[in-house]
Amino acid sequence: MSDRLDTNGYKRVLALDTQMVFEARPLEQLDWASISAGPILLLVLPQVSAEIDARKRDGRLGQRARDFNRMLEPSIESGGATRLVEAPISVDLAYVPATRIDWDQLDDLERDNGDDRIVAQALHALIDHPSRIEVLSFDSRPRAAARRHGLSALRPNESWLLDPEPSPADRRVAELEQRVRLLQASEPQLRLAIRMLSEPPLMRCRVSPLAAELIEPLARMVLARHPREHTGFMSVGLHVNDSYDQEYDDYAAELVASDIPNIHHGLARQFSQYGFEVRIENYGAVAAEHLTLELRSGNAILHAAPYLVDIFGPPPPSTRSDWYNRIPNLGQQLMRPDRASFALEESEDPEVQIEHRCQDFRHGRVHTLNGVIELVDATGAAAHLEARLTASNMRGDVVGRLIVPVIEKERALGDLIDLDQLACREAPPTRDLLVPLLEDDLDAIRRYRNDGAVRD
Numbered sequence: 001m002s003d004r005l006d007t008n009g010y011k012r013v014l015a016l017d018t019q020m021v022f023e024a025r026p027l028e029q030l031d032w033a034s035i036s037a038g039p040i041l042l043l044v045l046p047q048v049s050a051e052i053d054a055r056k057r058d059g060r061l062g063q064r065a066r067d068f069n070r071m072l073e074p075s076i077e078s079g080g081a082t083r084l085v086e087a088p089i090s091v092d093l094a095y096v097p098a099t100r101i102d103w104d105q106l107d108d109l110e111r112d113n114g115d116d117r118i119v120a121q122a123l124h125a126l127i128d129h130p131s132r133i134e135v136l137s138f139d140s141r142p143r144a145a146a147r148r149h150g151l152s153a154l155r156p157n158e159s160w161l162l163d164p165e166p167s168p169a170d171r172r173v174a175e176l177e178q179r180v181r182l183l184q185a186s187e188p189q190l191r192l193a194i195r196m197l198s199e200p201p202l203m204r205c206r207v208s209p210l211a212a213e214l215i216e217p218l219a220r221m222v223l224a225r226h227p228r229e230h231t232g233f234m235s236v237g238l239h240v241n242d243s244y245d246q247e248y249d250d251y252a253a254e255l256v257a258s259d260i261p262n263i264h265h266g267l268a269r270q271f272s273q274y275g276f277e278v279r280i281e282n283y284g285a286v287a288a289e290h291l292t293l294e295l296r297s298g299n300a301i302l303h304a305a306p307y308l309v310d311i312f313g314p315p316p317p318s319t320r321s322d323w324y325n326r327i328p329n330l331g332q333q334l335m336r337p338d339r340a341s342f343a344l345e346e347s348e349d350p351e352v353q354i355e356h357r358c359q360d361f362r363h364g365r366v367h368t369l370n371g372v373i374e375l376v377d378a379t380g381a382a383a384h385l386e387a388r389l390t391a392s393n394m395r396g397d398v399v400g401r402l403i404v405p406v407i408e409k410e411r412a413l414g415d416l417i418d419l420d421q422l423a424c425r426e427a428p429p430t431r432d433l434l435v436p437l438l439e440d441d442l443d444a445i446r447r448y449r450n451d452g453a454v455r456d
Contacts, residue, residue: 011038189284266450
């Protein structure tokens with residue numbers, strides 16, 4: 001039998017469990033004086049040594065395992081104890097083998113359980129007085145087993161433990177947060193908000209048709225307000241419309257055949273449009289380059305500006321030629337908005353109904369764009385609106401969505417228009433958006449005929 005380790009010079013003899021190596025702060029940094037008034041001997045049993053060796057290539061614990069083995073190596077070489085701490089009290093470290101264990105005599109300990117093997121080896125440790133051993137562990141199982149077999153056990157203070165390491169999920173979150181911080185330093189940070197300019201629910205208007213016997217009388221009233229003009233048969237020149245008579249005949253015929261019979265459709269469309277607002281903010285530190293705002297709706301029609309329907313038909317033709325107005329305005333075509341302005345563009349995506357672009361949307365800037373949503377039969381009980389922001393120097397996109405309740409309401413034609421005065425009794429829901437355009441930019445208003453056609 002091997003010589004037994006002499007423990008007479010020590011106040012306490014403590015058998016370490018593996019957790020003390022991997023989960024506690026380094027042994028030489030612990031407050032040993034708080035648990036003993038004199039020298040301490042720390043024992044490393046074969047089970048603990050084997051568990052430490054098994055972690056030498058572990059990604060998380062490998063370095064601690066290798067450091068501990070280097071600290072234990074002098075004891076392995078000499079067979080005695082090696083000094084670990086000098087003051088305020090001395091602490092020595094020693095590897096101690098154990099004699100053969102008769103497991104039949106330890107029927108409450110499991111041979112294959114690491115904690116139970118440490119206790120069994122402590123009972124058979126090759127020291128002069130095995131009964132002096134105290135099992136040092138944070139875990140309850142080895143301490144309870146030690147006490148059942150006549151050994152003391154000690155649970156260190158929680159302050160001896162290392163700070164908890166983040167879980168794999170926490171490390172992943174921290175990694176993603178770091179990536180986000182890096183992206184925020186190199187990409188624009190955009191925010192998007194959509195709101196309706198009218199309080200919900202929105203109303204989709206239905207209008208009762210004009211009585212058939214009133215179609216021709218109403219058309220005659222409109223024609224009486226816009227009678228045929230006489231140009232004189234000698235009138236010639238660039239400013240004279242030499243096709244006026246034919247155009248007036250077509251105007252009168254269309255008024256009777258289409259414009260007046262469809263007046264209820266035009267009214268329904270006029271009063272089923274509602275304004276909305278898109279607010280864009282760059283709250284980061286980087287400008288958004290080639291910013292694009294796309295607006296979609298799966299069950300409604302979107303317009304970049306409010307529209308008007310020619311309820312009583314389009315204006316009559318003019319005796320003056322409009323050849324000059326048909327000449328392309330090259331200056332206007334060549335003019336481009338500055339880089340910081342938003343421009344309305346034609347989208348290549350058929351699902352995108354409105355597209356605005358801005359080449360340089362600076363950090364700290366806030367911009368508001370207005371649009372109009374037209375409620376149709378497909379809209380049903382709720383109108384859907386989606387806005388999507390992209391930029392050439394930004395990964396991904398920013399999306400905002402709005403769902404607005406809609407109700408359907410039947411309106412009498414006479415409640416909306418005065419047939420005697422040929423005038424509307426109410427302004428459309430987009431009045432607040434229309435007024436500035438009527439005053440400053442009449443050409444920006446798209447005009448429709450009652451049958452749904454765009455007026456040239």
